[in-house]
Amino acid sequence: MEIGETRIKTQGFSDQSEIFIFCSLIPKHVTGLAFAEFKTMLEIKEHISLKPFNTFGINVKARYFSEIMSCDEITQFIPTLEKDHQPLLFLGGGSNVLFTKDYPGTIIRIATRGIKILKEDSDYVFINAEAGEVWDEFVKYTVDRKWCGLENLSLIPGNVGAAPVQNIGAYGVELKDVFCELEAFDLVTFEKRKFSREECLFGYRESVFKHPGRNYLIMNVTFRLTKYPILHLDYGKIREELFTLQIQDPTIRDVREAVIRIRRKKLPDPVLIGNAGSFFKNPVITGEQLEQIRFEHSGIVHFPFNDEFKLSAAWLIEQCGWKNRRQGDVGTYSGQPLVLVNYGLATGKDILDFANQIRESVYEKFGINLETEVNIV
Numbered sequence: 077m078e079i080g081e082t083r084i085k086t087q088g089f090s091d092q093s094e095i096f097i098f099c100s101l102i103p104k105h106v107t108g109l110a111f112a113e114f115k116t117m118l119e120i121k122e123h124i125s126l127k128p129f130n131t132f133g134i135n136v137k138a139r140y141f142s143e144i145m146s147c148d149e150i151t152q153f154i155p156t157l158e159k160d161h162q163p164l165l166f167l168g169g170g171s172n173v174l175f176t177k178d179y180p181g182t183i184i185r186i187a188t189r190g191i192k193i194l195k196e197d198s199d200y201v202f203i204n205a206e207a208g209e210v211w212d213e214f215v216k217y218t219v220d221r222k223w224c225g226l227e228n229l230s231l232i233p234g235n236v237g238a239a240p241v242q243n244i245g246a247y248g249v250e251l252k253d254v255f256c257e258l259e260a261f262d263l264v265t266f267e268k269r270k271f272s273r274e275e276c277l278f279g280y281r282e283s284v285f286k287h288p289g290r291n292y293l294i295m296n297v298t299f300r301l302t303k304y305p306i307l308h309l310d311y312g313k314i315r316e317e318l319f320t321l322q323i324q325d326p327t328i329r330d331v332r333e334a335v336i337r338i339r340r341k342k343l344p345d346p347v348l349i350g351n352a353g354s355f356f357k358n359p360v361i362t363g364e365q366l367e368q369i370r371f372e373h374s375g376i377v378h379f380p381f382n383d384e385f386k387l388s389a390a391w392l393i394e395q396c397g398w399k400n401r402r403q404g405d406v407g408t409y410s411g412q413p414l415v416l417v418n419y420g421l422a423t424g425k426d427i428l429d430f431a432n433q434i435r436e437s438v439y440e441k442f443g444i445n446l447e448t449e450v451n452i453v
């Protein structure tokens with residue numbers, strides 16, 4: 077057993093609790109003076125295995141590792157971190173990250189908890205959740221109270237703080253549809269600031285927080301939910317599932333149940349088999365590009381998306397013969413080839429090599445460059 081490994085806390089980890097938040101360098105002017113004061117409050121562990129902290133189950137080590145339980149710890153501790161402890165990488169849950177090597181700086185796991193109602197009237201409830209809340213527990217909390225808006229986003233792994241980073245989306249709903257505002261910590265000025273929906277620049281699996289150079293750590297997120305049901309049933313499989321369940325007049329609880337059933341059938345449970353959900357984004361192309369591709373590949377699966385078209389990456393990958401393929405301990409999942417899985421002992425590099433082979437064959441066959449959805453570290 078290696079130094080530090082015995083001290084690691086694993087009880088906070090579950091299949092739904094881990095997601096990547098943000099990677100950032102702290103500016104060089106930070107002094108280490110105040111560090112000693114916080115050392116006693118916040119434990120910094122060394123040479124910690126990150127295996128329990130990423131849903132791919134990759135066994136790399138962090139040089140330093142710490143867990144933050146309150147917003148005050150964020151605002152007080154982060155500015156004090158010495159140059160020796162950089163770079164910093166913030167992890168909520170590790171469900172959207174692929175570690176390809178040991179991390180040379182400090183991994184800070186955000187484990188802040190708390191849900192509060194900020195405002196409500198007969199139609200709306202404005203509800204705020206701390207970044208470290210487990211996303212699906214939060215969704216359940218709102219659905220149990222019959223507050224509508226998050227039910228289609230049921231069972232997505234990860235934590236609340238990471239959800240805006242990639243504007244999580246599933247079954248016809250995206251986080252931005254119910255987002256009100258968030259509070260973030262500016263890692264350059266060390267001040268708190270709020271972001272409205274417009275300021276987040278949300279796009280398909282995109283936001284202002286995803287770009288290098290934007291140094292913010294999300295601390296808490298406010299959603300605007302409705303007290304009357306507005307159901308989103310247009311994603312075909314939801315209606316199919318409700319039909320199977322013989323539900324004609326669904327409630328939001330029924331929609332949540334249907335989504336959970338679809339996801340369980342189609343997507344691997346990270347507790348049983350390492351994965352980070354969709355590895356690639358669905359490519360978005362212009363109508364003109366689509367026409368060119370259709371000339372040779374008439375069956376290409378596509379959906380209108382704003383003024384353009386979204387292609388099914390799963391279909392492209394399957395057409396290149398990658399569905400349910402395995403190389404050593406890496407493979408594509410049987411139900412969904414967009415999901416790469418670790419059968420046990422795959423390294424991050426094995427997974428990245430496999431992903432690159434997929435990218436190359438999709439590019440060769442269709443001339444389309446698949447972008448990764450997962451953050452490669």
Ligand code: EPU
Nearest residue numbers: 246247248353354356357358377388390391394411412413
């Ligand atoms: N398809 C195939 N072969 C397959 C599976 C799917 O050709 O083996 C085609 C089918 O034509 C199907 C289409 O792909 O109609 C879409 O499949 P699916 O409904 O599974 O959705 P997706 O576009 O592949 C996206 C998200 C998922 C999300 C689902 C449902 C991305 C990158 N992925 O997948 O999100 O759960 O829609 O809304 O946008 C995630 O982000 O980790 C994730 C799982």
